Amino acid sequence: MLSIDEAQRLVLCHAQALEATQVPLAESLGMVLAEDVFSDLDSPPFDKALMDGYALRRADLPGGHGELDIWPETILAGQPPGSTECPIPAETAARIMTGAPMPAGTDAVVMRERTSEIQSETAVVGRVLVNDPHLKAGQNIMPRGTEMTRGQQVLKSGTPIGPAAAGVLSAVGRVAVSVFPRPRVAIISTGNEIVEANENPGPGQIRNSNGPMLTALVARAGGSPRYLGIARDSNDELGLLASKGLQSDVLLLSGGVSAGDLDLVPGVLREVGVREVFHKVNLKPGKPVWFGVADRQRSQNSDLKSQISQPTLVFGLPGNPVSVMVCFELFVRPAIRRLMGFADAGPKTVWATLDEERSSKSDRPTYWPAWLEPNDNGLCVRLVAWKGSPDLRATTEANAFAIFPPGDHQYRPGDRVQVLCTEY
Amino acid sequence: MLSIDEAQRLVLCHAQALEATQVPLAESLGMVLAEDVFSDLDSPPFDKALMDGYALRRADLPGGHGELDIWPETILAGQPPGSTECPIPAETAARIMTGAPMPAGTDAVVMRERTSEIQSETAVVGRVLVNDPHLKAGQNIMPRGTEMTRGQQVLKSGTPIGPAAAGVLSAVGRVAVSVFPRPRVAIISTGNEIVEANENPGPGQIRNSNGPMLTALVARAGGSPRYLGIARDSNDELGLLASKGLQSDVLLLSGGVSAGDLDLVPGVLREVGVREVFHKVNLKPGKPVWFGVADRQRSQNSDLKSQISQPTLVFGLPGNPVSVMVCFELFVRPAIRRLMGFADAGPKTVWATLDEERSSKSDRPTYWPAWLEPNDNGLCVRLVAWKGSPDLRATTEANAFAIFPPGDHQYRPGDRVQVLCTEY
Numbered sequence: 001m002l003s004i005d006e007a008q009r010l011v012l013c014h015a016q017a018l019e020a021t022q023v024p025l026a027e028s029l030g031m032v033l034a035e036d037v038f039s040d041l042d043s044p045p046f047d048k049a050l051m052d053g054y055a056l057r058r059a060d061l062p063g064g065h066g067e068l069d070i071w072p073e074t075i076l077a078g079q080p081p082g083s084t085e086c087p088i089p090a091e092t093a094a095r096i097m098t099g100a101p102m103p104a105g106t107d108a109v110v111m112r113e114r115t116s117e118i119q120s121e122t123a124v125v126g127r128v129l130v131n132d133p134h135l136k137a138g139q140n141i142m143p144r145g146t147e148m149t150r151g152q153q154v155l156k157s158g159t160p161i162g163p164a165a166a167g168v169l170s171a172v173g174r175v176a177v178s179v180f181p182r183p184r185v186a187i188i189s190t191g192n193e194i195v196e197a198n199e200n201p202g203p204g205q206i207r208n209s210n211g212p213m214l215t216a217l218v219a220r221a222g223g224s225p226r227y228l229g230i231a232r233d234s235n236d237e238l239g240l241l242a243s244k245g246l247q248s249d250v251l252l253l254s255g256g257v258s259a260g261d262l263d264l265v266p267g268v269l270r271e272v273g274v275r276e277v278f279h280k281v282n283l284k285p286g287k288p289v290w291f292g293v294a295d296r297q298r299s300q301n302s303d304l305k306s307q308i309s310q311p312t313l314v315f316g317l318p319g320n321p322v323s324v325m326v327c328f329e330l331f332v333r334p335a336i337r338r339l340m341g342f343a344d345a346g347p348k349t350v351w352a353t354l355d356e357e358r359s360s361k362s363d364r365p366t367y368w369p370a371w372l373e374p375n376d377n378g379l380c381v382r383l384v385a386w387k388g389s390p391d392l393r394a395t396t397e398a399n400a401f402a403i404f405p406p407g408d409h410q411y412r413p414g415d416r417v418q419v420l421c422t423e424y
Numbered sequence: 425m426l427s428i429d430e431a432q433r434l435v436l437c438h439a440q441a442l443e444a445t446q447v448p449l450a451e452s453l454g455m456v457l458a459e460d461v462f463s464d465l466d467s468p469p470f471d472k473a474l475m476d477g478y479a480l481r482r483a484d485l486p487g488g489h490g491e492l493d494i495w496p497e498t499i500l501a502g503q504p505p506g507s508t509e510c511p512i513p514a515e516t517a518a519r520i521m522t523g524a525p526m527p528a529g530t531d532a533v534v535m536r537e538r539t540s541e542i543q544s545e546t547a548v549v550g551r552v553l554v555n556d557p558h559l560k561a562g563q564n565i566m567p568r569g570t571e572m573t574r575g576q577q578v579l580k581s582g583t584p585i586g587p588a589a590a591g592v593l594s595a596v597g598r599v600a601v602s603v604f605p606r607p608r609v610a611i612i613s614t615g616n617e618i619v620e621a622n623e624n625p626g627p628g629q630i631r632n633s634n635g636p637m638l639t640a641l642v643a644r645a646g647g648s649p650r651y652l653g654i655a656r657d658s659n660d661e662l663g664l665l666a667s668k669g670l671q672s673d674v675l676l677l678s679g680g681v682s683a684g685d686l687d688l689v690p691g692v693l694r695e696v697g698v699r700e701v702f703h704k705v706n707l708k709p710g711k712p713v714w715f716g717v718a719d720r721q722r723s724q725n726s727d728l729k730s731q732i733s734q735p736t737l738v739f740g741l742p743g744n745p746v747s748v749m750v751c752f753e754l755f756v757r758p759a760i761r762r763l764m765g766f767a768d769a770g771p772k773t774v775w776a777t778l779d780e781e782r783s784s785k786s787d788r789p790t791y792w793p794a795w796l797e798p799n800d801n802g803l804c805v806r807l808v809a810w811k812g813s814p815d816l817r818a819t820t821e822a823n824a825f826a827i828f829p830p831g832d833h834q835y836r837p838g839d840r841v842q843v844l845c846t847e848y
Contacts, residue, residue: 378803423586
C-alpha cells in the first residue's frame with residue numbers, strides 16, 4: 001500500500017498554481033502574489049525626523065551641549081522638503097515634528113526632552129539650550145530610501161499577502177495586484193443513509209456532517225467551496241453530480257470508496273472520465289482514500305484557456321468524518337495551497353511533548369485528535385478522548401492530530417511526538 | 425507610564441462580548457458559539473458495523489474458528505435497523521457493510537479478510553468459514569450513542585466554530601446557530617502628508633499604508649473592517665470622520681497621537697465625547713498609543729438596544745506602520761476577540777530559541793519583527809533586518825515579533841526569548 005509521503009507526492013505532481021489573475025488590493029488578503037512588485041518611489045522620500053525635537057548641526061555642539069538660535073519656522077510632517085528658506089544657518093536649531101523632512105544643513109535631531117527654551121524678555125530670536133551628551137550625526141533621522149528605494153523589488157512573486165504586504169503594496173501605489181486565484185472546490189456527500197441538517201433522520205439515517213465540515217475545511221484552507229448536495233448510492237445520480245463537480249478545480253466526494261457493495265465512487269468516477277492515480281494509503285483513519293485527475297469539463301462560464309491548462313483534482317474521501325478530516329489535511333489542503341501558489345504546500349507538522357502515558361499499537365501510521373498548545377518549554381500536546389473515526393464530536397475538542405508511527409509503542413509523559421497542525 | 429499588561433487589562437475591562445445573533449451555519453465559521461448545543465439524537469443511532477465483513481454471534485465460534493450459514497440478505501448502510509427478519513438465528517452470519525446497523529442477535533463483526541465463503545454445488549444455504557483467533561464480543565462495532573446521546577450537551581457556549589464543530593452542528597440538525605457577531609471596526613488614517621494608493625505623492629507626501637494594513641489586520645482578527653478614509657490635520661475634518669466612526673463597535677485612528685503640534689487626535693476625540701482611558705504605554709515601538717471609550721453614536725441602521733449595551737472602543741494608534749501593527753496585536757486584537765466572545769482574548773505569545781547573537785538595549789520592552797518557525801526541538805525565531813517603526817517593508821518578511829525586555833541584554837544563539845505571534 002502507498003505511504004503517506006508517496007501519496008502526497010503524487011497529489012502535488014498533479015497540482016500547479018492556477019493561472020494568475022488581477023484582484024483589487026482589498027480582496028488579496030490571504031492570497032499569494034503572482035508578480036514581483038517594485039517600488040515607484042524612495043521611502044522615506046526625504047531624510048525624515050523620527051522624533052519631535054530640534055533639527056540641528058552636530059558640528060555646532062561639541063560634547064552635545066550648548067545654546068543655539070531657534071529658527072522662526074517649525075518643520076511639520078506633510079510639509080514639502082526644502083519649503084523652508086534653506087539651508088538653516090549655522091548655530092541655529094529648527095523645531096521639528098516626527099515624520100517631517102530634515103531641513104537642509106541639519107544632520108541630527110535632539111529629542112525635545114533633552115532641550116529647554118531660554119526665556120528672555122529682550123532677545124529678538126528665541127534660544128534653546130541643548131544637552132545631549134551622546135549626540136551623533138544622523139541621530140533620530142531615517143535617511144531617504146531607508147525602507148525602500150525607487151526601482152527596488154519590495155515583494156517577490158510567491159509572497160503570501162498579509163497585513164504588512166498590503167500596507168507596502170498600497171505604499172507603492174498598487175490598488176490591484178496579480179495573485180493566484182482561490183481554487184473552486186466542489187463538494188459532494190454520498191450515501192443512501194445521509195439526510196441534510198434541516199431534515200429529521202428516519203430509522204437508519206444520519207444527518208450530513210461531512211458536507212458542512214468540508215465546506216468549512218475548504219474555506220479555512222483558502223479555497224472557494226461549492227457544496228453540490230448529497231448523491232444517493234446510484235450510478236446515475238452519482239455520475240450526474242460528479243460531472244457537475246468536474247467543472248471546478250477540485251472535486252471532493254465523501255463516502256463510497258471502501259470495498260463494500262455500495263462503494264460506487266471509484267467506478268463512477270472512472271466512467272465520467274477521471275483517471276485513477278491511487279486508491280488506498282497506509283494510514284489510520286483514512287485508508288480507503290482515492291485520488292484521480294480529469295480533464296476539465298466545459299462549464300458555461302469558463303473560458304477555453306483554463307479548461308486546457310489544468311486538470312480537475314478529484315478526491316474520493318472516506319465516509320467517516322474524522323477520516324475525511326485527516327485525509328483533507330494530508331492530501332487536499334496541500335493541493336489547494338499549491339493551486340493557490342503557496343511554495344510551502346504543507347501539511348504543517350511540529351514536534352511536541354506528550355503530557356501523558358500512552359500505548360499505541362497499529363499496523364498503520366495513526367492520527368489521533370489532540371490539543372496542541374505552547375508552554376514555557378515549547379509545544380505540548382494532549383490527546384482527546386476519542387472513540388474512532390465516526391466520533392466527530394470528540395474532535396471539536398482538538399486543534400491538531402498526534403501522529404503515532406506503526407508498530408507497538410509505549411509513550412511516557414515528556415516523550416516527543418510529531419503533530420499535524422490543522423489551524424494555520 | 426502604563427505597562428503593557430496594565431493597558432491590556434484596561435482595554436479588556438471595557439470589552440464584553442457583543443449581543444448574540446443568529447446566523448446560518450455556513451456563515452458561522454471562525455465565530456464563537458453563543459449557546460450551549462444539545463444533541464437531538466443518538467449517534468450512531470444504532471449499533472453500527474465499523475468494517476465490511478460478517479455480523480455474527482461470538483458464542484457460535486469458540487476460539488474464533490468455525491463454519492456458519494450465510495444469511496440470505498446483505499445488511500447495507502442506510503438500511504433501517506430491524507428491517508431484516510430479525511433476529512438472525514444461531515449458527516448464522518450476515519454479510520454486513522461498514523456503517524450498517526447490526527442485525528438483532530449478533531454481537532461482533534469479523535472483517536471480510538478473515539473469512540472465506542465455502543463453495544458447494546449442492547448446498548441450499550451458503551456457508552462461510554471464519555478464522556479470527558482474537559474474536560471478541562463487540563468487536564468492530566460502535567454501540568448506539570457512542571459519539572453522542574440524545575439530550576447530551578455536544579458544544580458549549582464559547583466554543584469557536586471550526587470545521588469539526590460545523591459538522592457536529594449539522595449532525596444535530598442545526599442550520600442556524602447563535603453566535604457573537606463580528607465587531608464592526610471603523611478605520612481612519614490621519615495626516616496632511618498622506619495620499620491614497622491611487623495618487624502620486626507630491627513632495628513631502630507619502631501614500632497611505634496604514635489604511636489597507638489595518639483593514640487586513642482587522643479582517644485577520646475576525647472583525648468586519650470599514651475604511652472611512654484620510655482625515656487632514658484639522659479639528660473639523662477629524663471630528664466629522666471620528667463621529668462617523670463612533671457608530672461602529674471599534675474605531676481605529678492612525679497618526680496624530682504624539683506630542684507634536686499637529687497631533688490633534690486626543691483633543692478631537694475628547695471633543696466628540698470619547699473619554700480617555702489611557703495615553704502612552706511603556707512599549708517600543710508604539711509608546712504614544714491612546715485608548716478611550718464613547719457612548720455609541722446613533723446610526724441610521726442600529727437599533728436602540730445595541731446603542732445602550734456597549735460603548736465604542738476607540739484606539740488612537742501611532743502613525744508609523746510597524747508601531748500600528750504592534751499596538752494592534754497587543755491591544756486592538758484582544759479587544760476584537762473579546763467582543764467576538766473568545767474566552768482567550770490573547771495576545772498569543774510563545775517561547776522560542778533565538779538562532780543568532782544579539783544585543784538589545786532599551787528603556788522599554790521592545791518588539792522586533794521576526795520569523796517564527798517550528799524545528800525539531802520546538803520553536804525557533806530569527807530576527808529580520810529592520811530599520812525601525814517606519815520600515816514596514818522589512819516586516820513583510822516577518823510572521824511574529826521577538827520581545828526584548830527593557831535593560832541591557834546580550835543574547836547568544838540558543839537563548840530563549842518570548843515571541844508575539846501574529847498569525848493565528
